[in-house]
Amino acid sequence: MDILVWVDDWQMQCCGEPFAVGSPVSWTLEDPDPDWLAAIVGDDLAARVDAAEEHHRGGPEQGPRTDGTVLSIRTVHCRYEAADPEHPQMMSPVPGSGVVTGTDTADGWEAERDGLAFVGYLVQLAVPANSS
Numbered sequence: 001m002d003i004l005v006w007v008d009d010w011q012m013q014c015c016g017e018p019f020a021v022g023s024p025v026s027w028t029l030e031d032p033d034p035d036w037l038a039a040i041v042g043d044d045l046a047a048r049v050d051a052a053e054e055h056h057r058g059g060p061e062q063g064p065r066t067d068g069t070v071l072s073i074r075t076v077h078c079r080y081e082a083a084d085p086e087h088p089q090m091m092s093p094v095p096g097s098g099v100v101t102g103t104d105t106a107d108g109w110e111a112e113r114d115g116l117a118f119v120g121y122l123v124q125l126a127v128p129a130n131s132s
Contacts, residue, residue, distance in 0.1 A: 001129050003050040006032050007121040012108025020105040023070045027053045040078045040098040068125035074100045077116035
């Protein structure tokens, strides 16, 4: 079975392990935030994201690990703007500004692309049918 997983840039930058197409991974997955993803990559692609990688929550709410093999990696970049003119430090993604590009490796440190900030990865994983 294949699943599509969102991996935040900051999760990778903080303490994620680099991976590549063909790499085995063992990740804790949770439900993605479809509204946030839709603002970046659009409704259609956001609706196809099955899970989000998470390794900062601990304790009983932390779900089981999911083992899989990376089939493909796509970088996601978008433009940000102030969400509220009275609070210019609070930035939000500009709807429709997301750009998705294929890559073979991921380390969390993708360069800005044509004025767009790197925000994360979309990773296609092959997982065993009995994996959670």
